[in-house]
Amino acid sequence: MTRLAFTRVGSGPPLVLLHALGLSRRAWDPVIPALAEHFDVLALDLPGFGESAPLPPQVEPSPAALAASVADLLDALGIRSPHLVGNSLGGWIALELAHLRPTASLTLLAPAGLWRGNTPLYDLASLRATRWVTQHATGLLYWLVKRRLGRTRVFGQAHGRPSKMSADQAHVEVDAMRTCPGFDATLAATMTRRYRAGPPINAPVSVAFGSRDLVLLPWQSRHLDELPAGTHLVTLAGCGHIPMGDNPAAVTALITAAAGCGLVASTEDTQ
Structure with a gap:
């Protein structure tokens, strides 16, 4: 079993946070204190x-x-029927995890895998370009993300409000993408796959896309027909593909409401 690093804080029902491709658990830092x-x-x-x-x-x-692998960790920790929250690739993984074990609820923030065929070329090109820049122009990126205008230029595709990022948060995100050894193999493993409905998911499912998400384009990557009937669709106003830092309060409220099986004001049902 691969040993997974984790941070565990707070008390109450178990809530598992799954990050996007090229990031790390630090991507959840803006919302962890409130969720805890x-x-x-x-x-x-x-x-x-x-x-x-x-x-x-x-x-x-x-x-x-x-x-x-996540299921193995949860078994080792004695965590049963957790609430699952996933962003991008983490959302896809949350869906797969819900087919493997009991789940209390799923909150999917800009989940990957909701395309018709293979991964769209636009997304592949975007991810590969981001990876290349972090590895070959590291010094320039570090210089840029120290400045608010620089953070806007560097993170404008993935974040709806990149100027709100702290320099530390931006540095962490660049480092996560630059150093992750699993990036290439994981990206390759998703290229010819998409999420397909499996065994029934007996838990409420909420899906949220930011109104400024420039990574998962609506006509390419937001097909919900493989998701369970009754899935709730939410728009996070002003947020991008990685919404946790764009509006931590809205993301926290969404997760909390979804975990309580409630709806938020901007939710609409999909069939």
Whole structure:
């Protein structure tokens, strides 16, 4: 079993946070303090990201395989039927995890995998370009993200309000993308896959997209037909693909409401 690094804080029902491709558990820092007031929060580094080692070389890091690794960790910690929250690839993994074990609720923030065929070329190009820049123009990026205008230029695609990011948060995000050993293999494992409905998910599902998400384009990557009937669709006004730092209060409120099986004002039902 691959050993996964994690942060665990707070008390209450268990809540598991799954980050996006190329990031780490630090992506949840803007919302963890508020969530810890209501939940036993477990933010983890997926295999090959942050401080977690990659899966063994013979195991392809598909979303289902990554979900199985998370399931092993939850079993080791004695966590049963947690609330799951995932961003981008983390949302896809949360769906796969819900097919493996009981889940109290799912909150999917800009989940990946909701395209018709293979991963759209636009998203592949964006991810590869981001990875290349972090590895080959590191000094320039560090210089830029120290400045508010620089953070706007660097993170304008993924964040709806990049000027609100702190320099420290921006530095952490650049480092996470630059250093993660699992990036290439995980990206390759998603290229010819998409999320497909599996065994019934007997938990409420909420899906949120930011109104400024420039990564998952509406006509390419937001097809909800494989999701359970009754899935609730939410718009996070002013937020981008990684919404936690754009509006921590709105993201916290969404997660808390979804975990309580309630609806938020901007939710609409999908069938």
